[in-house]
Amino acid sequence: MKKILWSGLAFVIISWIGNYLYFESKQIQQPIFLTHYYEEIYYEDLQLTFFYLTNKKDPVDVQYVEIDGMEIYPMSNQGFTIWHENVPQVQYEQAFRHQYLKSVTIQFPFTEMAFINEQKQAWSFSSMDVYFNDQTMVTTDIGEVVIQPSIQGNDILQTQSSGGSSNGQSFTTMTAEQALTITDITLPFENVADEIEMKLDNHPVKITPQDRKNATEIVDPLQENWQGTSRDRVNKDLFPLDLAENDSVRLTTRINPERRSYFEFGIYLNGITVDGKPFKSAALIIDRPYLKQGDINEIIEERQESP
Missing domain, CATH: 2.60.40 (Immunoglobulin-like)
Incomplete structure (x- = not known):
């Protein structure tokens, strides 16, 4: 009887360890930003939205980003917070097995961006330093972003x-x-x-x-x-x-x-x-693409294998 009991207990422990290891293997090491191709004409209060993956078990929000030495902040909490039974709820674009697809909308500071129109020259970037609310930071590729100066007369x-x-x-x-x-x-x-x-x-x-x-x-x-x-x-x-x-x-x-x-x-x-x-x-x-679980699996595999 004891042998059966110990065998059952061992099976439960092994199963629990296996499930835990599987769960941990599906976690991403850090938030993953997806690829964006954005081109905008610069105007006051310009905003851009970026999308990223974060683990469900410990979702993180963006505190601010740094691009070419310029600190840029999100719109305040994206405008609202959802509460349920006095607990703030995670806001996300899509939910997958182990990750959320979240978004952050940043607003470019007018005074620091005035050089684009003054110099009449486009400003571009392909990466940014992202600081999260858990005190972590990542330097991440985000695709390609080009911000063009305002030019009159192109409405022929x-x-x-x-x-x-x-x-x-x-x-x-x-x-x-x-x-x-x-x-x-x-x-x-x-x-x-x-x-x-x-x-x-x-x-x-x-x-x-x-x-x-x-x-x-x-x-x-x-x-x-x-x-x-x-x-x-x-x-x-x-x-x-x-x-x-x-x-x-x-x-x-x-x-x-x-x-x-x-x-x-x-x-x-x-x-x-x-x-x-x-x-x-x-x-x-x-x-904007509508992503499936298979897409997320491939994105994670590609990005976590890249140096």
């Missing part, structure tokens, strides 16, 4: 309508304020080129001032089948593309649904006006 192509869907497809319809020629379409980051498919309606449509007031779409571009649409894939053979005043073009994009990075930037339609002035007008892309 005016956005008339835009939209997006949960399947990663979006469109932007733009109208020429004057006669112009589009010479090419570019992305601000090389690493996103394989993640975005682009099509352009290269048969300019005349938009009258009354059409602009009505601003209605007869056909919803998001309901069109991507493979079946008559628009042409963006390539060098499409250009140059001439537009008369009030002509309109539509850029349709489809983002890889399997990607794991965060997008917030412009796709640039570049060209020259009829009077010889260069321009670049942006069709904005804002897209």
Whole structure:
């Protein structure tokens, strides 16, 4: 009888140790920031949101970050705190088996960022020092962030309508304020080129001032089948593309649904006006992935193995 009892007790202890070791093996050594591709035009009170993984058993919040020697603080507690039975609840974007996906929105100090407009030169960074509320700090890659100076006169192509869907497809319809020629379409980051498919309606449509007031779409571009649409894939053979005043073009994009990075930037339609002035007008892309447990497993494996 005692032998059975001791055997059962040993089994319980071994199982407990095994479960504990398995649980510990699934913990990340430190918070992991995901990959972001952000490009913004600088303005007062500019805010950017970054996403990171933290263990469920000991979730941490960001106290502040340091970029190029500049301390930047989050919005105060993201604006609110959720309480349940007098206990503050963990705020997160998604919950996984062993980790939370959390976010932090930081606000750039206006006085310290004024140099961007003064020097008329972009400021970029790809890493930052992050200080957490448990007194730990990590220096982490965050992707690529570019903050551009405010430049007037790049609204030659005016956005008339835009939209997006949960399947990663979006469109932007733009109208020429004057006669112009589009010479090419570019992305601000090389690493996103394989993640975005682009099509352009290269048969300019005349938009009258009354059409602009009505601003209605007869056909919803998001309901069109991507493979079946008559628009042409963006390539060098499409250009140059001439537009008369009030002509309109539509850029349709489809983002890889399997990607794991965060997008917030412009796709640039570049060209020259009829009077010889260069321009670049942006069709904005804002897209956040919905991650699955398999994605999280791969991210952790990749990031914890990297030096």
